[in-house]
Amino acid sequence: xxxxxxxxxxxxxxxxxxxxxxxxxxxxxxxxxxLGPSGCGKSTLLRILAGLELQNAGTVSIGELPVDGIxxxxxxxxxxxxxxxxxxxxxxxxxxxxxxxxxxxxxxQRLPVVGRLLPGTHATTRDIAAEVAKTAxxxxxxxxxxxxxxxxxxxxxxxxxxxxxxxxxxxVFLMDEPLSNLDAKLRVQMRGExxxxxxxxxxxxxxxxxxxxxxxxxxxRVAVMLDGELLQVAPPQRIYADPDDRRVAEFIGSPKINxxxxxxxxxxxxxxxxxxxxxxxxCTAGTAVSVGIRPEALHLDPHAGIESFTGSVxxxxxxxxxxxxxxxxxxxxxxxxxxxxxxxxxxxxxGQTLHLASDPERILFFDANGHRIRRDHETRAASVAxxxxxx
Amino acid sequence: xxxxxxxPAITADSRTVAPVPGRAARVxxxxxxxxxxxxxxxxxxxxxxxxxxxxxVLILVPFVWMVSLSLKPPGEIFRAxxxxxxxxxxxxxxxxxxxxxxxxxxxxLNGFVVCAVILIVQILxxxxxxxxxxxxxxxxxxxxxxLVLIGxxxxxxxxxxxxxxxxxxxxxxxxxAALVFPFVVSPFGIFLxxxxxxxxxxxxxxxxxxxxxxxxxxxxxxMVPMALPAVIAFSIFSVVSHWNDLxxxxxxxxxxxxxxxxxxxxxxxxxxxxxxxxxxxxxxTLIVLPLAVAFIAAQRWFIEGLTTGAIK
Numbered sequence: 001x002x003x004x005x006x007x008x009x010x011x012x013x014x015x016x017x018x019x020x021x022x023x024x025x026x027x028x029x030x031x032x033x034x035l036g037p038s039g040c041g042k043s044t045l046l047r048i049l050a051g052l053e054l055q056n057a058g059t060v061s062i063g064e065l066p067v068d069g070i071x072x073x074x075x076x077x078x079x080x081x082x083x084x085x086x087x088x089x090x091x092x093x094x095x096x097x098x099x100x101x102x103x104x105x106x107x108x109q110r111l112p113v114v115g116r117l118l119p120g121t122h123a124t125t126r127d128i129a130a131e132v133a134k135t136a137x138x139x140x141x142x143x144x145x146x147x148x149x150x151x152x153x154x155x156x157x158x159x160x161x162x163x164x165x166x167x168x169x170x171x172v173f174l175m176d177e178p179l180s181n182l183d184a185k186l187r188v189q190m191r192g193e194x195x196x197x198x199x200x201x202x203x204x205x206x207x208x209x210x211x212x213x214x215x216x217x218x219x220x221r222v223a224v225m226l227d228g229e230l231l232q233v234a235p236p237q238r239i240y241a242d243p244d245d246r247r248v249a250e251f252i253g254s255p256k257i258n259x260x261x262x263x264x265x266x267x268x269x270x271x272x273x274x275x276x277x278x279x280x281x282x283c284t285a286g287t288a289v290s291v292g293i294r295p296e297a298l299h300l301d302p303h304a305g306i307e308s309f310t311g312s313v314x315x316x317x318x319x320x321x322x323x324x325x326x327x328x329x330x331x332x333x334x335x336x337x338x339x340x341x342x343x344x345x346x347x348x349x350x351g352q353t354l355h356l357a358s359d360p361e362r363i364l365f366f367d368a369n370g371h372r373i374r375r376d377h378e379t380r381a382a383s384v385a386x387x388x389x390x391x
Numbered sequence: 392x393x394x395x396x397x398x399p400a401i402t403a404d405s406r407t408v409a410p411v412p413g414r415a416a417r418v419x420x421x422x423x424x425x426x427x428x429x430x431x432x433x434x435x436x437x438x439x440x441x442x443x444x445x446x447x448v449l450i451l452v453p454f455v456w457m458v459s460l461s462l463k464p465p466g467e468i469f470r471a472x473x474x475x476x477x478x479x480x481x482x483x484x485x486x487x488x489x490x491x492x493x494x495x496x497x498x499x500l501n502g503f504v505v506c507a508v509i510l511i512v513q514i515l516x517x518x519x520x521x522x523x524x525x526x527x528x529x530x531x532x533x534x535x536x537x538l539v540l541i542g543x544x545x546x547x548x549x550x551x552x553x554x555x556x557x558x559x560x561x562x563x564x565x566x567x568a569a570l571v572f573p574f575v576v577s578p579f580g581i582f583l584x585x586x587x588x589x590x591x592x593x594x595x596x597x598x599x600x601x602x603x604x605x606x607x608x609x610x611x612x613x614m615v616p617m618a619l620p621a622v623i624a625f626s627i628f629s630v631v632s633h634w635n636d637l638x639x640x641x642x643x644x645x646x647x648x649x650x651x652x653x654x655x656x657x658x659x660x661x662x663x664x665x666x667x668x669x670x671x672x673x674x675x676t677l678i679v680l681p682l683a684v685a686f687i688a689a690q691r692w693f694i695e696g697l698t699t700g701a702i703k
Contacts, residue, residue, distance in 0.1 A: 047597070050597070050601060051600075052597045052600065052601075071600070072597075072600045072601045073600065073601065073602070073603040073604075077601065078601060079597070079598070079601050081594040081597070081598060082594070083592055083594050085592065085594035085595045085597065085598035086598075087595065087598075087599075087613055087616075087617070088617060089616040089617055089619070098602050098604075099601075099602040099603055102602055102603035102604055102608075103603055164598075164602070
């Protein structure tokens, strides 16, 4: 079993608090992604899990055992680094074989010349070479075992780094932005391979990234971090459609979610940017709220209704299947971005006046502190979903 | 896609790696010189080359003179006119006398043993110390590094007297140990290695820890091999300075059988040669020879970077 529990982890460098009481549990075999902008503390959390850094307070457990006092090599975790961190003076084969040599050969057997003469060294070395070759074949780098890392391309180095982690069958795989040094095409390919690797090995993966596409496609659950705090931990589709926090809603999604400032009126209506939305949120009249509308939640409204936004087209971006329409709202200094299906919006020209409306169910409301204001039925649905995840 | 991408990268690499190392070094050293000349206007290039040439000549003249004198008979040495080649070849006589009249092979063996022991011990001490200063977090690290820098500033001569007394107390004066012990810890080595180790990314150290290497294993299996250019540069520095060292051996040993080359030469001059400079210069040439050969052999390591490929 290799479930992971972070319990109130705190970490600071000097006066800067990097992690503020972070608690997170990861189930055995789960693919958990720590997602956040650079400097949010996600890598630090991963390094604390690996034992490469020590937390100032809190406990880390792997497989229900606290590992706080245990050195990295005793934790049965393997890590793939952003820079790959291959040993440049060793061949690919030695790079991948090193973790096995360190574990299976004793100090005497590892000595350069004497070691080879000792009993058992030869057999163990042969076994290690066979395992390295097998892993390398599985990753498609079997023909590169005699090369040095400097002679490999970025994608090949990445595979070697994964192979070095894989070869010793760790209980937990840690990946720190492993794809960010690859070009876009290779990144998509390797993303698929990492997903397959997780399905094949079935062990726990903790994956750190700032790339939401990676987080969304790979993960069972995503933990969104910002400024050393966990904002939300949920499956990717819920992080996207049902964010707990304004910052989560703004971080996830491209183009960014439209955020408009509104005022609650009588009967739960919200006046925002010239429109009046039927929100059904239970706030008292006069409360300031932020209204979040994803670009794809907007659709063309042939007639100007009370719930629609009116403005002139500023910019149209064609993406083939979709197009992004940037709308300058009438009488406002905010801009609305809508993602429309290309065939539904055939001729939109710049300067044209458009009306856009949104499905009321897909509008998100946030209070002044950035917390989500849920409608009653949404609150119920969210708690049911959470219960299901726990089960 | 990945195959086509990797293709050119591999061929480019194999082109630089494949040739014989020595030749590769020569090929690699030449272009920058040409490029430097090309980048300048003609007068600037001429001035630059003139300055380089004059400096080079100033450095080489004593050396050339030494070799020239070692080939000449006594009569020609003090002649007013200078020619590199002697009118009468006297090389065999000079070199035979140099090798037979003084125990030159013994001096050179002493020099070799002392330099080797000093170098090995220095690396054994400096590498772990430099690793601790570069990569480990502990209280007083900056203070310790400051002390290393201070150590770098103190001339060896200042310490000669305390070291002599220390050697006397240990009872090791006039032994090989006396020649070695002041140089066991080299602040310069610690400083140089630390600078190199600092340039190695932390991720490599982290990866090594996760792979199960102990801290000392990280030093010897990862850091030192990756910092090989630094190790070789330091080795050249260390061997040259201790091979040529006259000051400390003069204080530490009196036994002719323990004398390193430079001290031996001095003894040779006083006792045997007198004003007979031919054999003296022959002996000097013989003593410089191993250094020159070693330096030329190790030169390519300065050029060949080893850290390529660790990090994209």
